[in-house]
Amino acid sequence: MIVRLVQRIGILLASLVVSSVLVFAFMAVLPGDPARVALGTSASDSAVAQLREQFGLDRSLVAQYFSWIHGLVTFDPGDSYISHAPIGPQLADRLQVTLWLVGTGMVIACVLALPVGTLMAVRHRKPSGLILSALSQVGVAVPAFLAGILLITVFAVGLGWLPANGWTPPVQDPVLFLKQLVMPALSLGIVQAAVLTRYVRSAVLDVLREDYLRTARAKGLRPTRALLRHGLRNAAVPVVTVLALQLATLLVGSVVIERVFVIPGLGSLLLDSVANRDLIVVQDVVMIIAMAVLLVNFLVDMVYLLIDPRLRGGAS
Amino acid sequence: MKHHKRPGRGTGAVAATLACLLLASCSAGSTATGGSAGKNSLNIGLTAEPANFDFTKTEGAAIPQALLYNVYETLVKLDQSGKIRPQLATSWSLSKDRRTYTFHLVKNATFSNGARFTAEDAKFSIERVTTDWTLVQKTQMDVVDTVRAVSPTELKVTLKRPSNDWLYRMTTRIGAMFSRTGVSKLATEPVGTGPYVVKNWNRGDSITLARRHGYWARTPHFASVTLKYFKDPTAMNNALLTGTINVIGQMQSPESLYRFQNNSKYKVIEGTTNGEVVLSLNNGSGPMKNPKARQAVRYAIDHKALMDTCWAGRGKLIGSMVPPTDPWYQNLTDLYPYDRDKAKKLVEESGEAGRTLRLRIPTLPYATACGTVVKSQLEQAGFKVKLDQLEFPAAWLTTVFKNADYDMSIIGHVEPRDMQTVFGNEKSYIRYDNPEFRALLAKADQGTREQQITDMRAAARLVSKDAAADWLFLLPNLMVADKDITGLPVNSVSESLDLTGLGRS
Numbered sequence: 001m002i003v004r005l006v007q008r009i010g011i012l013l014a015s016l017v018v019s020s021v022l023v024f025a026f027m028a029v030l031p032g033d034p035a036r037v038a039l040g041t042s043a044s045d046s047a048v049a050q051l052r053e054q055f056g057l058d059r060s061l062v063a064q065y066f067s068w069i070h071g072l073v074t075f076d077p078g079d080s081y082i083s084h085a086p087i088g089p090q091l092a093d094r095l096q097v098t099l100w101l102v103g104t105g106m107v108i109a110c111v112l113a114l115p116v117g118t119l120m121a122v123r124h125r126k127p128s129g130l131i132l133s134a135l136s137q138v139g140v141a142v143p144a145f146l147a148g149i150l151l152i153t154v155f156a157v158g159l160g161w162l163p164a165n166g167w168t169p170p171v172q173d174p175v176l177f178l179k180q181l182v183m184p185a186l187s188l189g190i191v192q193a194a195v196l197t198r199y200v201r202s203a204v205l206d207v208l209r210e211d212y213l214r215t216a217r218a219k220g221l222r223p224t225r226a227l228l229r230h231g232l233r234n235a236a237v238p239v240v241t242v243l244a245l246q247l248a249t250l251l252v253g254s255v256v257i258e259r260v261f262v263i264p265g266l267g268s269l270l271l272d273s274v275a276n277r278d279l280i281v282v283q284d285v286v287m288i289i290a291m292a293v294l295l296v297n298f299l300v301d302m303v304y305l306l307i308d309p310r311l312r313g314g315a316s
Numbered sequence: 317m318k319h320h321k322r323p324g325r326g327t328g329a330v331a332a333t334l335a336c337l338l339l340a341s342c343s344a345g346s347t348a349t350g351g352s353a354g355k356n357s358l359n360i361g362l363t364a365e366p367a368n369f370d371f372t373k374t375e376g377a378a379i380p381q382a383l384l385y386n387v388y389e390t391l392v393k394l395d396q397s398g399k400i401r402p403q404l405a406t407s408w409s410l411s412k413d414r415r416t417y418t419f420h421l422v423k424n425a426t427f428s429n430g431a432r433f434t435a436e437d438a439k440f441s442i443e444r445v446t447t448d449w450t451l452v453q454k455t456q457m458d459v460v461d462t463v464r465a466v467s468p469t470e471l472k473v474t475l476k477r478p479s480n481d482w483l484y485r486m487t488t489r490i491g492a493m494f495s496r497t498g499v500s501k502l503a504t505e506p507v508g509t510g511p512y513v514v515k516n517w518n519r520g521d522s523i524t525l526a527r528r529h530g531y532w533a534r535t536p537h538f539a540s541v542t543l544k545y546f547k548d549p550t551a552m553n554n555a556l557l558t559g560t561i562n563v564i565g566q567m568q569s570p571e572s573l574y575r576f577q578n579n580s581k582y583k584v585i586e587g588t589t590n591g592e593v594v595l596s597l598n599n600g601s602g603p604m605k606n607p608k609a610r611q612a613v614r615y616a617i618d619h620k621a622l623m624d625t626c627w628a629g630r631g632k633l634i635g636s637m638v639p640p641t642d643p644w645y646q647n648l649t650d651l652y653p654y655d656r657d658k659a660k661k662l663v664e665e666s667g668e669a670g671r672t673l674r675l676r677i678p679t680l681p682y683a684t685a686c687g688t689v690v691k692s693q694l695e696q697a698g699f700k701v702k703l704d705q706l707e708f709p710a711a712w713l714t715t716v717f718k719n720a721d722y723d724m725s726i727i728g729h730v731e732p733r734d735m736q737t738v739f740g741n742e743k744s745y746i747r748y749d750n751p752e753f754r755a756l757l758a759k760a761d762q763g764t765r766e767q768q769i770t771d772m773r774a775a776a777r778l779v780s781k782d783a784a785a786d787w788l789f790l791l792p793n794l795m796v797a798d799k800d801i802t803g804l805p806v807n808s809v810s811e812s813l814d815l816t817g818l819g820r821s
Binding site for chain 2: 084085152262272275
């Protein structure tokens with residue numbers, strides 16, 4: 001167990017280093033000089049050169065890389081090229097907004113997909129199972145932003161039940177916060193639920209064919225009870241894997257959803273910073289997203305150990 | 317075998333995540349979007365968010381739009397008809413040699429940091445433009461010779477030569493008055509004498525301005541105004557339809573105006589702006605260096621059809637670099653009326669028919685909408701056109717604006733009275749180099765008001781006749797607002813979105 005844990009932490013750290021090098025390298029080859037963009041069309045070459053020096057853009061790439069990493073590790077990523085405001089608080093703020101969105105989206109996805117997927121598997125030969133299956137296919141085909149636009153058209157503009165867009169922190173106005181959260185979280189959640197449902201269905205179907213389940217039935221357990229007691233934990237391993245992948249999709253999907261619903265999260269920050277060539281912010285945001293994905297994968301590995309005792313035996 | 321009911325680990329993980337989120341939410345306080353505004357507050361939807369608050373070092377229209385006249389004030393201000401009116405200067409006079417302006421300043425104005433506004437601050441602000449600003453606009457202050465604070469309320473500014481343009485420029489951002497003790501954090505904490513202060517800025521979302529106690533002049537109606545920024549025009553329309561905002565300050569999707577026009581809850585305002593949508597031609601190199609090819613371009617464009625297609629017929633055809641709110645406006649659309657046969661003939665005469673024109677447009681709504689129409693109209697006249705979209709601002713600014721690596725582009729020049737900056741400088745990206753044109757501009761600046769008007773008209777006609785560019789249309793000032801909002805400007809004449817005159821009926 002300990003060996004495995006250390007191994008996983010080692011892999012996590014190595015992936016973080018590799019991804020940071022990749023992120024930095026991609027930013028470095030992006031066309032457009034950040035100092036020129038910051039100063040605008042009319043700036044003289046000397047003013048641009050001065051700003052490059054101020055940002056440290058005139059240093060070697062290696063030096064720039066290490067000062068960036070140093071800033072990240074010490075939680076002091078410095079000031080934005082464009083807004084001249086400290087980046088740290090801004091990142092923290094935006095991250096919280098996105099976490100709400102992704103977290104709620106994930107909860108919605110799980111709450112919908114786990115029972116529906118199981119139901120689809122249990123009834124896979126019955127009409128109700130087929131209908132659910134068809135519906136989930138439609139859900140898989142609909143991109144989240146389209147779901148968002150449809151929801152806005154119907155529930156905000158059409159019926160006037162919910163605000164079309166915007167964001168309010170829960171501490172400021174919890175009711176408005178919930179109202180504004182519903183549609184973006186649903187657009188993310190429903191689409192992910194559709195995908196997840198397919199995996200839950202096939203995982204449960206696999207389990208239903210296993211010998212141990214037949215044994216449980218032979219002992220006299222009812223089908224549902226047998227499935228709940230012996231099946232679900234076994235079906236959980238592949239589902240958790242997919243969940244981790246989906247969390248990454250949700251993080252990326254939220255970039256678009258934040259734009260559709262005008263939410264000031266990490267995704268909007270990323271898009272704005274790309275447009276302004278606020279490269280230091282872009283770098284930090286992309287790195288945060290990469291870190292989040294790697295961290296989730298790490299946690300999933302840990303969850304495997306919890307779900308499946310057979311994996312706890314260590315490297316053997 | 318006994319089955320223990322274990323708590324599902326998956327549930328545990330979900331619960332842990334939720335707990336984290338809840339904890340995080342406690343501090344998720346600084347990113348807020350106002351909901352529906354109360355009686356005393358107003359939410360306005362706009363397009364471009366400022367990158368920071370320092371318009372002395374940061375280009376673009378977004379910062380002065382939010383801050384000028386609202387947070388910062390100028391000695392003189394532009395009114396709706398384009399006339400120069402008193403603001404921090406109650407009156408002013410011009411010496412006989414037309415070189416010295418004497419401004420009499422208000423007595424009771426204070427800055428939001430508590431300091432009193434005096435002639436020393438005015439002197440400081442004017443001199444600071446030359447020493448500390450980095451924008452191209454700073455050169456408009458080069459004409460100033462000396463600035464003298466005669467008394468706390470009297471300021472004398474002597475110019476190197478007479479200049480009509482200087483007083484006008486004092487109504488723009490370069491005329492903004494700064495506190496001698498309030499310029500250390502311009503990018504994040506602006507300090508001005510205006511009726512509003514910046515209360516809150518949720519980056520990526522909105523800026524909230526709050527009415528200031530102790531403002532020296534008439535207090536504005538709204539205690540709080542939130543400027544909310546939308547990248548997506550549809551999202552902005554929906555925000556007004558669902559009551560999140562009260563005003564669409566800049567309508568970016570004129571084709572969707574119908575959603576508001578037949579609705580008694582809203583009013584639509586349509587006027588003019590200073591934004592000339594220019595089909596820029598590279599006069600310095602490539603096929604567009606050839607005057608005949610440029611003339612062919614002007615004859616080839618059917619402006620009416622173009623404006624109908626790409627901007628829903630909203631806007632005004634002008635044919636030159638002068639909007640109708642400038643005193644020297646004249647309609648020059650008949651210089652090159654649409655004539656495809658003539659264009660075809662000119663294309664052949666020019667010998668440029670075989671070369672491919674690089675139409676490199678920025679990724680902006682009007683440019684992308686017009687780009688394909690321009691391409692097809694030019695191709696019908698016999699040109700070969702390759703359309704490239706360059707990401708705006710970064711890629712477009714570097715490729716087209718700085719390196720002039722283009723043959724044609726489409727861009728809205730939104731700065732007021734910008735004929736000089738765009739065409740009067742042979743190094744500008746259009747590379748128009750005509751000494752006669754520059755002489756006319758110089759003469760206009762120094763002459764009397766009548767001479768100024770005559771010379772500016774001649775200059776506008778000359779640059780249009782030379783086909784230095786094609787003027788596709790003038791962007792309209794399109795606003796949609798709740799019916800009860802009053803005081804919205806019909807024409808957008810200045811760089812500022814002036815909030816001081818707004819009210820609710």
